[in-house]
Amino acid sequence: MTELEQLFCGLRAVVFDFDGVILESGNIKTEAFLELFADWPEHQEAVLAFHLANLGVSRYVKFRYVVEALWQRPYTPQDEAALGAAFEGLVLEKVLRCPFVPGAAETLAALADRLPAFVASGTPQTELDLIVNERGLRSSFREVWGTPCTKPEILRDILQRHGWQPDDVLMVGDGLSDYQAAQAVGTRFLARLTPEQEAEWLKLGVVGVADLLELVEVVVGARS
Secondary structure (H helix, E strand, O other), X not given: OOHHHHHHOOOOEEEEOOEOOOEOOHHHHHHHHHHHOOOOHHHHHHHHHHHHHXXXXXXXXXXXXXXXXXXXXXXXXXXXXXXXXXXXXXXXXXXXXXXXXXXXXXXXXXXXXXXXXXXXXXXXXXXXXXXXXXXXXXXXXOEEEEEOOOHHHHHHHHHHHHOOOHHHEEEEEOOHHHHXXXXXXXXXXXXXXXXXXXXHHHHHOOOEEOOOHHHHHHHHHHOO
């Protein structure tokens, strides 16, 4: 039995991050952060580094970092509203048009009659709901959760409400925040490998896949 097959053995639910795991929208968000702060070229490297180190974390956490650590002034509600609106304007239409991660649609279809699927995302809830609905994905998921809830909070809530143990659930993510959430709660974890994070995954020794194409056969085999 492969490591990937072992991850699905006896599983009761799968929780997916969204950007970079279901949709190929990870780079859209990365480019948007750089564009949002393009008028401060001296901070571009720091903005990029902080974003990549916090993939899957709420954009508002990153805005606060830029304002407080780089601009060195208090982060206000006005900052949050203005940066949030500008960022959504940069990403929303692109996310609505971007392709699926290879194998994601097929994996969700394979899970449909076998295991419940959930979303735990760093995207604001109202924006996430809009994207899920517009992309025709609502029926693919038992529940869809975004911020302001954190990923550990989402995982713990799912476990508690459904009466599952941590080892019953697999978290699939492409960022360290996904891994850290799984570690904090005790669920299983599968990494979607990307060039930006691949070295980190190798260092951590986690099971990873370049896309979700491998999951289709594993899902069918694990629940047949």
